[in-house]
Amino acid sequence: MITNREPRVSFSNLTAEDLRRKRSAKWGVAGPDVLASWVADMDFPVAPEIKEVLLSMLECDDFGYSDQKTSQLLAELFAVRYGVRHGLKLDPEMVILTSDVVQAMAACVHAFTEADDKVVFFTPTYPPFFNVVKDLSRKIVTFDLVKRNQGYSLDFDGFEKVVDENRPKVLLLCNPHNPTGKVFSREELTLLADIALRYSMTVVADEIHCDLVFEGYKHIPIATLNEDLAKNTVTLSSASKTFNIAGLHCAQVAFGSKELLATFRNFPSILLGGVSSLGIEAAITAYSQASSWLDAVMDVLHRNRSLVEEWASAFPEMGFVKPEGTYLAWMDLGFLNLGPGLTDMIKDEAQLVLSDGLAFGPAGSGHVRVNFATSEEILRGILERLRVFIETHGT
Numbered sequence: 001m002i003t004n005r006e007p008r009v010s011f012s013n014l015t016a017e018d019l020r021r022k023r024s025a026k027w028g029v030a031g032p033d034v035l036a037s038w039v040a041d042m043d044f045p046v047a048p049e050i051k052e053v054l055l056s057m058l059e060c061d062d063f064g065y066s067d068q069k070t071s072q073l074l075a076e077l078f079a080v081r082y083g084v085r086h087g088l089k090l091d092p093e094m095v096i097l098t099s100d101v102v103q104a105m106a107a108c109v110h111a112f113t114e115a116d117d118k119v120v121f122f123t124p125t126y127p128p129f130f131n132v133v134k135d136l137s138r139k140i141v142t143f144d145l146v147k148r149n150q151g152y153s154l155d156f157d158g159f160e161k162v163v164d165e166n167r168p169k170v171l172l173l174c175n176p177h178n179p180t181g182k183v184f185s186r187e188e189l190t191l192l193a194d195i196a197l198r199y200s201m202t203v204v205a206d207e208i209h210c211d212l213v214f215e216g217y218k219h220i221p222i223a224t225l226n227e228d229l230a231k232n233t234v235t236l237s238s239a240s241k242t243f244n245i246a247g248l249h250c251a252q253v254a255f256g257s258k259e260l261l262a263t264f265r266n267f268p269s270i271l272l273g274g275v276s277s278l279g280i281e282a283a284i285t286a287y288s289q290a291s292s293w294l295d296a297v298m299d300v301l302h303r304n305r306s307l308v309e310e311w312a313s314a315f316p317e318m319g320f321v322k323p324e325g326t327y328l329a330w331m332d333l334g335f336l337n338l339g340p341g342l343t344d345m346i347k348d349e350a351q352l353v354l355s356d357g358l359a360f361g362p363a364g365s366g367h368v369r370v371n372f373a374t375s376e377e378i379l380r381g382i383l384e385r386l387r388v389f390i391e392t393h394g395t
């Protein structure tokens with residue numbers, strides 16, 4: 001239900017001029033007339049509660065190393081919240097903090113596989129999945145999601161065949177899925193869990209978008225489905241996407257069993273570095289005090305998603321699939337037949353920066369990813385620029 005809740009900060013009066021003053025990557029690439037709609041950061045101000053805690057740290061020059069007790073508190077809070085919100089019971093003793101979700105994913109792949117072992121994931125996918133596997137000299141096995149009228153789905157027989165032929169040691173699961181916005185259903189996850197168990201795969205579940213799910217869908221952690229699979233599953237998450245604090249680098253990693261954690265510990269912890277004390281404090285505040293901010297953000301994202309859907313209906317060739325979660329719209333512009341370099345053309349001609357589909361693997365060819373976590377006015381500007389581009393190149 002959309003409630004029009006009034007947040008303590010405004011999500012509507014953003015201006016591109018103000019956003020361009022930010023030093024972080026998203027708007028940092030934007031010249032004076034450019035609109036930035038690429039990397040998965042929101043344009044919204046962060047929750048006032050988070051800002052307050054960070055300001056109080058700035059005021060007393062509190063930039064020291066993080067404290068063990070505070071890290072422990074975050075692990076406990078994360079475990080409780082994941083249980084309440086997503087139904088996954090976690091043991092705080094088996095939750096560790098890392099700087100990034102991607103870093104934790106890489107450490108898991110390193111710990112649970114040997115060189116030349118295979119790792120499987122669904123494509124298109126968040127680009128670092130490729131780097132994690134390739135950079136560690138493991139072998140990538142991909143399986144494409146299929147677009148149907150209702151959304152993206154998995155051909156389970158086909159997937160099982162690929163698993164049977166390749167025998168991957170690890171399944172990297174991105175749920176909710178970036179870039180398609182798919183939220184895997186209980187039925188799908190049950191089938192996946194069954195395949196993972198039968199082929200003894202360790203599951204590394206990237207659930208960073210778990211809180212960004214639209215009405216009608218529910219985030220189900222794969223580790224809730226089956227106790228045996230849970231023992232062999234690592235669940236990765238972070239407050240960074242949900243609360244728009246990616247630059248504070250503080251992720252949470254939950255192991256399903258002591259044995260799995262012990263195997264992970266073989267990875268030299270010195271290579272994991274430390275976690276920022278500001279990131280820990282911000283995550284604690286986010287998880288414990290910022291839920292009304294998140295509700296208000298979800299209302300805006302819901303309206304923005306409708307705007308994108310309405311806009312996309314003018315281009316039926318695109319076969320746009322409304323995302324079930326995330327604030328990312330995955331658009332197939334293949335009907336324009338423009339070949340590689342699509343987003344460079346869009347940037348040059350439309351002064352608009354989007355994520356290029358090819359970075360998400362060959363299945364992303366001809367696609368672009370639009371980030372709709374911005375004000376309605378800026379989103380209308382983004383969509384208008386894209387409309388003109390499409391109409392200029394369409395037949």
Ligand SMILES: Cc1ncc(COP(=O)(O)O)c(C=O)c1O
Pocket residue numbers: 040099100101102103126174178206208209238240246251
């Ligand atoms: C699916 C997914 N995983 C991980 C990340 C990045 O997380 P981190 O910055 O903690 O590595 C993102 C960022 O957009 C993402 O979409």
